[in-house]
Structure formats: structure tokens, C-alpha cells
Amino acid sequence: MPITLPRDLPAYRVLSDEGVMVMGQEAAFRQDIRPLRIGLLNLMPMKIATETQFARLIGATPLQIELTLIRMSEHRSRHTAPEHMEAFYHTWEEVREQRFDGFLITGSPIEHLPFEEVTYWDELRRIMDWTQTHVHSSFGVCWGGMAMAWHFHGVEKHMLDRKAFGCFRVTNEAPASPYLRGFSDECVIPVSRWTEMRRDAIEAAGMDxxxxSPETGPCLIxxxxxxAIHIFNHFEYDSDTLKREYDRDIAAGTPINVPGHYYPGDDPTRxxxxxxxxxxHLLYGNWINEIYQTTPFDDALIGTHRQTLGEAPERV
Known part of the structure; x- marks a missing residue:
């Protein structure tokens, strides 16, 4: 089954050209099934690139996905055309009465700030609390995952002496986890951040x-x-995303190291x-599959139950 997107959303054409199955909203309405409703709270400045990256991953499963793009009600994007935001995005206030099978909160390049100094922190706190009553499964990415760990558990983020930047090996610590079904013992993931959360604090808070990674610390919790699950790194990145970050910083004269283990031979000319x-694709496909296996068919029941630590997922 395809992912449902507006036909004039830039991601629709990009993913169609890549061979990803996409469906216009009109055709989706004619199918007599309940699609999984996934909300994407996009906090990244380059909205179009980010929404395309996540749509590519969640649209690669056999299930029909209805993706809703969401922005902060109290924050205006300076890097994406207002026409795009008006045409394709809803504010959280506009969707807060709705229920979602899955909800993604992206990263944001504001990790140098204490959480409470972020201009939209109060609204984000309300959104994170709202996920407990209106969302079946949440997925926090990079700063978004750190924000959720801080909000719900008080796990602190720590500034790094130098930016963790490149592609780093991570080890599979939980091969029996349904989220890691099919994963190798080790894999590589792009990393681009100035902060970290530490394993001892994560585990002390009751998270797994x-x-x-011995080099960059916890990746997926x-x-x-x-x-909820949280990932502090970037499986969703395109092949050239780190390159574009590196080239941007070099052009601006910003001190930056060559992204490690990324270019062949660490040569940025290649x-x-x-x-x-x-x-x-494995991780996001496994997340979608877990949602499908456990979410109530009656979406009015989403968020009305609470799973506790150690409790087996509800099968309905």
C-alpha cells in the first residue's frame, strides 16, 4: 500500500520518481480500509527536505499511511515559503482534537539552548503531554528525542567538546526488540549534533x-x-545531507571537521x-509494523490506555 500525500506536495513527485508508492488523497478515500494516521511535527528549518526524508521511510511499508504535516502554532518558519506552510501544514492547535497512530517529533538546530529557553518550549511541552492521550506511539528524533527524555524523565543533555559529525558504528544492544527485527549486530548511522545524553542517566530513568556506540553514545532508546522510542542520530538523512552541512559551514567560514567515516578515504573531494x-528502512518499517499490530482499530480508543514498563504490547 502507498503513503497518502497531496499531489502538489514536493515530496509526492520526488518519491514517485524514486519508485515509492504514493497515492493522492482522492484515491485513498475510495479504499475501504483504515489507514494508519502518522503526524509529523516538523521542527527543522528546511521543511521540504525533512518532510521528504521521513515520508520516504514511512511510505515504504505495505500499509497505507496518511501523513499529516504539523507545525508549531506559536512559531513561524523563516526558511520555507509561507505558501508551502499554508498549503500543506496544520498547526498543532488545529489537530489537537484528532488522534494519531504514530507521531514523529523531529530535531531542531537549537541544541545549544537550555530546553526552557527555546521560544516554543511551553507549547512543545503541551504537545508532548498530549501525545499521552491522543497518540498510540511516539518517535522523537535527535533534539526532539532529547526534549521528550528531558520532559518526561529529567534526563539532561550534555554539550560535547567537539561536534559529533560523520557516520559512526552502533551496536545492537537488544536484538530481541521488535524495533530491531532484521538488524545486524552492528550498523552505521549519520550523526550531527553538539550534545549527548548518557547511558547511565537513561537507564536510571527506566528507559532501555x-x-x-562507544564513540557517540546511546543512539536509539x-x-x-x-x-515511545527516541533516536539521537539520523537514519533519515539523504546520502548528501552531511556533505551539504559540511559545505555550508566551510563556505561560511565556520570551524568544522570533515565528517568522519563518511567520504571514501575521508576525502571530501570524493x-x-x-x-x-x-x-x-528496517527501523521505520518495524516501528510502523508495531503500530499496526498494537493500535486500536477504533481510532477513538487511541491514547485511552497506558502501557507500563515490562508489559507486553496490547494485540488488538
């Missing part, structure tokens, strides 16, 4: 580390008490190779 694509 699923993927970990599960928060069973809040029906085209980078994508070594994480298959595991990216």
Missing part, C-alpha cells in the same frame, strides 16, 4: 538502550512507559556513499 539506507 537499543542501539549504542525505548521509553515503554510513554509508548562522493559519499550511503551505508545506512537499509537499516533506516
Amino acid at each position: 538502550v537499543l542501539l549504542d 525505548e521509553d515503554r512507559a510513554h509508548r 562522493p559519499p556513499q550511503n551505508r545506512w539506507r537499509s537499516h533506516a
Whole structure:
């Protein structure tokens, strides 16, 4: 089954050209099935690139996905055309009465700020609390995952001496986890951040580390008490995303190291190779599958139950 997107959303054409099955909203309405409703709270400045990256991954499963693009009600994007935001995005206030099978909160390039100094922190706190009553499964990405771990558990983020930047090996710490079904013992993932959360604090808060790295610390964690997983790195990145970040900083004169283990021979004149694509599809496909297996068919029941640590997922 395809992912349902507006036909004039840029991601529709990009993904169609890549061979991803996409469906216009009119055709989706004619199918007599309940699609999984996934909300994407997009906090990244380059909205179009980010929405395309996530749509590519969640649209690669056999299930029909209805993707809703969401923005903060109290924040205006400076890097994406107002016409695009008006045409394709809903504010959280506009969708807060709705229920979602899955909900993604992206990263944001504001990790140097204490959480409470982020201009939209109060609204984001309300959204994170709202996920506990209106969302079946949440997925926090990079800063979004750190924000959820801080909000729900008080896990602190720590500034790094230098930016973790490149492609780093992570080890599979929980091969029996349904989210890691099909994963290798090790895999590679892009990393681009100035902060980290530490394993001892994560585990002390009752969360489980699923993927970990001796170089860059915890990568993927599960928060069973809040029906959530968080990833601090970037499986969703395109092959050239780190290159574009590196080239941008070099052009601006910003001190930046060559992204490690990314270019062949660490030579930035050579085209980078994508070594994480298959595991990216595995992780997001496994997340979608877990949602499908456990979410109530009656979407009015979403968020009306709470799973606790150690409790087996509800099968309905």
C-alpha cells in the first residue's frame, strides 16, 4: 500500500520518481480500509527536505499511511515559503482534537539552548503531554528525542567538546526488540549534533538502550512507559545531507571537521556513499509494523490506555 500525500506536495513527485508508492488523497478515500494516521511535527528549518526524508521511510511499508504535516502554532518558519506552510501544514492547535497512530517529533538546530529557553518550549511541552492521550506511539528524533527524555524523565543533555559529525558504528544492544527485527549486530548511522545524553542517566530513568556506540553514545532508546522510542542520530538523512552541512559551514567560514567515516578515504573531494539506507528502512518499517499490530482499530480508543514498563504490547 502507498503513503497518502497531496499531489502538489514536493515530496509526492520526488518519491514517485524514486519508485515509492504514493497515492493522492482522492484515491485513498475510495479504499475501504483504515489507514494508519502518522503526524509529523516538523521542527527543522528546511521543511521540504525533512518532510521528504521521513515520508520516504514511512511510505515504504505495505500499509497505507496518511501523513499529516504539523507545525508549531506559536512559531513561524523563516526558511520555507509561507505558501508551502499554508498549503500543506496544520498547526498543532488545529489537530489537537484528532488522534494519531504514530507521531514523529523531529530535531531542531537549537541544541545549544537550555530546553526552557527555546521560544516554543511551553507549547512543545503541551504537545508532548498530549501525545499521552491522543497518540498510540511516539518517535522523537535527535533534539526532539532529547526534549521528550528531558520532559518526561529529567534526563539532561550534555554539550560535547567537539561536534559529533560523520557516520559512526552502533551496536545492537537488544536484538530481541521488535524495533530491531532484521538488524545486524552492528550498523552505521549519520550523526550531527553538539550534545549527548548518557547511558547511565537513561537507564536510571527506566528507559532501555537499543542501539549504542562507544564513540557517540546511546543512539536509539525505548521509553515503554510513554509508548515511545527516541533516536539521537539520523537514519533519515539523504546520502548528501552531511556533505551539504559540511559545505555550508566551510563556505561560511565556520570551524568544522570533515565528517568522519563518511567520504571514501575521508576525502571530501570524493562522493559519499550511503551505508545506512537499509537499516533506516528496517527501523521505520518495524516501528510502523508495531503500530499496526498494537493500535486500536477504533481510532477513538487511541491514547485511552497506558502501557507500563515490562508489559507486553496490547494485540488488538
